[in-house]
Amino acid sequence: MMYPKTFEKLIECFQLLPGVGAKTAERYAFTMLEAPQEQVKLFAKTLLECKENIRHCQTCGNISDTEECPICRDAQRNHQMICVVQSPKDILAMEKTQEYKGVYHVLNGLISTSKGIMPEDINIESLIQRITPETEEVIIATNATVEGETTALYLDKLLSGKGVLVTRIAHGLPMGGHLDYADELTLIKAFEGRKKIQ
Amino acid sequence: MMYPKTFEKLIECFQLLPGVGAKTAERYAFTMLEAPQEQVKLFAKTLLECKENIRHCQTCGNISDTEECPICRDAQRNHQMICVVQSPKDILAMEKTQEYKGVYHVLNGLISTSKGIMPEDINIESLIQRITPETEEVIIATNATVEGETTALYLDKLLSGKGVLVTRIAHGLPMGGHLDYADELTLIKAFEGRKKIQ
Numbered sequence: 001m002m003y004p005k006t007f008e009k010l011i012e013c014f015q016l017l018p019g020v021g022a023k024t025a026e027r028y029a030f031t032m033l034e035a036p037q038e039q040v041k042l043f044a045k046t047l048l049e050c051k052e053n054i055r056h057c058q059t060c061g062n063i064s065d066t067e068e069c070p071i072c073r074d075a076q077r078n079h080q081m082i083c084v085v086q087s088p089k090d091i092l093a094m095e096k097t098q099e100y101k102g103v104y105h106v107l108n109g110l111i112s113t114s115k116g117i118m119p120e121d122i123n124i125e126s127l128i129q130r131i132t133p134e135t136e137e138v139i140i141a142t143n144a145t146v147e148g149e150t151t152a153l154y155l156d157k158l159l160s161g162k163g164v165l166v167t168r169i170a171h172g173l174p175m176g177g178h179l180d181y182a183d184e185l186t187l188i189k190a191f192e193g194r195k196k197i198q
Numbered sequence: 199m200m201y202p203k204t205f206e207k208l209i210e211c212f213q214l215l216p217g218v219g220a221k222t223a224e225r226y227a228f229t230m231l232e233a234p235q236e237q238v239k240l241f242a243k244t245l246l247e248c249k250e251n252i253r254h255c256q257t258c259g260n261i262s263d264t265e266e267c268p269i270c271r272d273a274q275r276n277h278q279m280i281c282v283v284q285s286p287k288d289i290l291a292m293e294k295t296q297e298y299k300g301v302y303h304v305l306n307g308l309i310s311t312s313k314g315i316m317p318e319d320i321n322i323e324s325l326i327q328r329i330t331p332e333t334e335e336v337i338i339a340t341n342a343t344v345e346g347e348t349t350a351l352y353l354d355k356l357l358s359g360k361g362v363l364v365t366r367i368a369h370g371l372p373m374g375g376h377l378d379y380a381d382e383l384t385l386i387k388a389f390e391g392r393k394k395i396q
Contacts, residue, residue: 002290003261003286003290004251004252004261004262004263005263006244006247006248006251006252006263007248007252007261007263009240009244009247009248010244010245010248013240013241013244013245016229016233016237016241017226017229018225018226018229026287027216028215028216029248030285030286030287031214031215031216032245032248032249033248033249033252033261035214037249039214040245040246040248040249041246041249042207042211043211043214043242043245044241044242044243044245044246045242046204046207046208046211047208047211047230047238047241047242047245048238048239048242049204050204050205050207050208050227050230050231050238051230051231051235051238051239053202053204054202054204054205054231063201063202063205063231064202065202065203065204065205087228088201088228089224089228092200092201
């Protein structure tokens with residue numbers, strides 16, 4: 001026996017999701033089968049709506065349902081301070097702190113030689129175009145991974161001739177972290193980045 | 199900042215799936231955003247089609263896109279031998295063995311006092327109605343869990359007056375299993391179920 005064809009197709013669809021194999025996809029498909037009709041209809045409708053209405057902000061690359069995202073449209077923010085992140089998720093994390101008042105630039109990826117992702121494959125070109133003589137600072141806030149560091153170094157080199165201050169967010173022991181649980185690289189970075197107590 | 203509303207709604211939709219929390223749902227939603235338009239359209243269409251066309255077989259409770267499932271319609275099979283399982287997934291597992299030539303009955307659930315699932319909440323009534331004086335055997339193949347055992351005992355008691363042979367699949371050491379890794383209950387069952395070597 002095989003499952004009905006439509007059902008097999010639904011299982012295949014769920015397998016498009018990251019980290020979802022045959023067994024999990026099957027479980028998801030059964031859940032949808034048992035869910036109320038209304039819920040499934042809403043799910044399908046939202047999927048299509050998202051695909052239709054959500055685009056990348058033409059200025060910063062963040063996701064948005066308008067041409068420009070709310071942050072880029074906000075005149076209260078400092079548009080001369082640009083924080084470069086990997087993905088829209090990172091903006092959400094930064095905004096939760098309610099500390100940063102500048103704008104963002106989303107790369108939508110990181111340079112990765114192993115995955116064959118080159119600088120021209122990510123959203124760097126539009127970053128260069130945003131930088132004017134008035135730009136005060138570009139803060140590179142990519143992840144503290146090999147790919148994040150590679151991208152940070154590449155951007156620093158690229159922007160060095162533009163006369164703009166390029167900074168990198170600090171690396172070190174996370175708050176609440178214990179020395180004896182920290183890995184060596186984190187400790188080395190924490191030592192390198194030590195500051196005079198004020 | 200928040201995500202655009204439609205996108206937040208899509209994240210909520212994905213959280214309906216079993217074991218999917220906010221972070222995973224967010225990841226799924228981003229995958230859908232980056233997926234080709236065609237793929238997302240097919241996904242939405244398949245979801246709706248499944249909900250519309252897939253129903254429970256009116257005889258055995260298996261999922262099917264016709265009134266009766268292909269197994270119940272198959273005249274080659276022995277319709278006097280009924281194997282009772284918890285879900286359609288179990289049928290797929292049994293059919294892979296290509297050993298069993300009878301038909302099935304899907305309970306679509308198990309009796310569970312802790313979850314408040316009573317005998318009337320699962321597909322038992324239609325099982326009783328299927329049993330005729332010609333029925334040779336009812337094989338109870340529910341899982342070897344507390345709920346599976348409870349349901350098996352309940353069914354055995356219920357069917358005892360019907361003059362039909364009720365059997366339970368064997369419990370014991372799985373093939374390739376090691377004695378020193380088996381739990382106590384499995385070993386007890388394996389001892390109880392010992393047979394003369396033929």
